[in-house]
Amino acid sequence: MELTLIKSIKDLPAEENLFPGTPTCAGCGGLLALRHCLKALGKKTVIVNAAGCFTLLSVYPFTPFQNSWLYTAMACAPAGAQGIRDALDLLIKKGRLDPAEDLKVIVLTGDGVAYDIGLSSTSGAIHRHLDFYYICSDNEAYGNTGFQSSGATPFASKTGTTPIGKTSPTGTILAKKDLFEIWRSHKPPYLATISPAHPVDLINKFKKAEQYKGPKLFISLSPCPPGWTADPAHSARLAKLAVDTGLWALKESICGNVRHTVIPRKFKPVEEYLKEQGRFAHLFKPVRQEDVLKEIQEIVDTYWKDVQKKESIKA
């Protein structure tokens, strides 16, 4: 398969496979990322969904998609993808379905599913080398239930279940799980992080992924205005800031080899990203929590130092 990457936003595919008028919140970063993903994936797809915000995209009798859809349950969308993929292969092999009727199978979940309850079924699907796409829209908490902490919630974030109070001024004291590395340890052929603010990078990653048979996995950092307590008009800007501060590293792993695809020339201080969001407001007011802010900056600095070491060696 010949690989032609796009160079600018003007080259984005014009086709729309996700129509407007969905019940997602204003400024949903996840929806913007999904729109780009579906431009890349085309119409011949079936989305297998797990419980989350996106479950409310298809509510009887409406669907905003051009493609097929199956809602499963919270923990098992990759198993649903397994059943569909296997059944399509069987029908084609046994001559009961025209190969032109074949579909790409896409799992679509949030981070609660991907990082927590659905990890086991995802591990199974990657282990079985299932030929599918997985799109995780990571808004760093259980968003559809009103923003409670998940395995994806970053250190110091306030959520409904990690409130700020006398005994815990920091929010969650746990670190965000490294899902990229958890998935990478299974050795999928293609794995990438994406951002709705970097559609060219996003589209090119899908183009690359398409060359491989097997699990193709994507994690999108999706700004969530109600959960992050941020201005819906600033979602794209926040997504961009997450990348510019180095907090959200855009990277890919091809058969286990990691490469960062967007490296900011000059990293912005993490504070610029944190201060715009209500979920981190306690770090600035009433008292500035200098040690916590320093710790977050250090986590990011250490990460990128490590990246420079590894990827410069390779280069």
Place this chain on the structure above:
Amino acid sequence: MLTGNTSAAWGVRLAEVDYVPTYPITPQTEIIETLAKWICDGVMDARFVSLDSEHSMITAAGAASATGVRVFTATSSQGLLYGFEMLYTVAGWRVPLVMVNVSRGLSAPITLEPDHNDILAARDSGFLQIHCETCQEVLDSILMAYRLSEDERVLLPMFVNMDGFHLSFTREPVEVPDIDEVRRFLPPYQPNHAFFKASQPMAQGLAAIGGSLYSYFKYQMHLASMKALDVYKEISGEFEEIFGRRYNTIEEYMTEDAEYVLIMSNSFSTLGKAAAENAREKGIKAGLLKLRLLRPFPEVDIKEALNGKKVVAVLDQNISIGKGGILYSEIAGALYHEQGKPLLLSFIGGLGGKNISSQEFEFIFDTMIKAGKTGKISAPLLLYTEGEWKEMERLKHLAGKRQES
């Protein structure tokens, strides 16, 4: 001679199933191992896949059926409970498939031998249920289950249940039907309602928000399940024509002139039939009614079978903690509006595969006769022999439990 598990595997092979998603659990595993070998040897043209849990297994089974292939899967006990969420989900998708449950008591305490708390927990899920007494019945019921499940008037998934160990590992003579006859009875599955293909995008399993939408779909499931009673009768007639074996929704054993009828299900019914024969030898007009099709519930057939009987006893091999026998409640519900309804007794026995001895059966019939004379009915009786009690006292002592003074 085939075990219950191998009979199940033969049913699946003859049904020419396309897809078998699996997860091992005792005492079901022999079924999937047999199928794995056949598929591996190329004698069965199907795809076998090992999932990461029963929850995933049932999801994959439902999703494959929603795509348009014929699916089989099997589980048991804890596995059934682990996948429980997906029973309701897959039934709600209105996709046909057959799942064998090999009954086994539920933890805690964790145990191996059968009772029916596992399968009866699934009675409200939308899955239809056939319960089997013999290995032949297991094989035949799988073929009938595909016909019923795939019928356009039904389109609900279906359980075929057998007892772990007592049937799953018991060898019995089984007639394996001829494949051409099976094909005549069970044509290939035509997915006219649920499928995925590029030219006809379809949203399945989508949310329905609001009680009136939700109720509509749930009522549809209920009506389809009730319709399955009629469809079952058509299918069992056809089955008899082709294979010469008849399976009604219930099985009546010496009930015609019986005054005292014992109700049981699954493999322990064989013990109950022997007990009824023994009672007959003593001059007691005893009979046995075996429940076979449990969902949909064949209420009319049960009422007819029990019409005019003096005393009926339900021997539940399950226990609804804090209530009693599950099937007792269902039979009581069925008989409530009957004129001249029989007295109805409730016994619990055979939990975790506990033997039901001939003395216990004698006790049941004695209690029925006494109740018939006095008209008095006691609370559900929990069967336990004196020998078992003494042995339990000894084990408690060994476990360090001090004798209470």
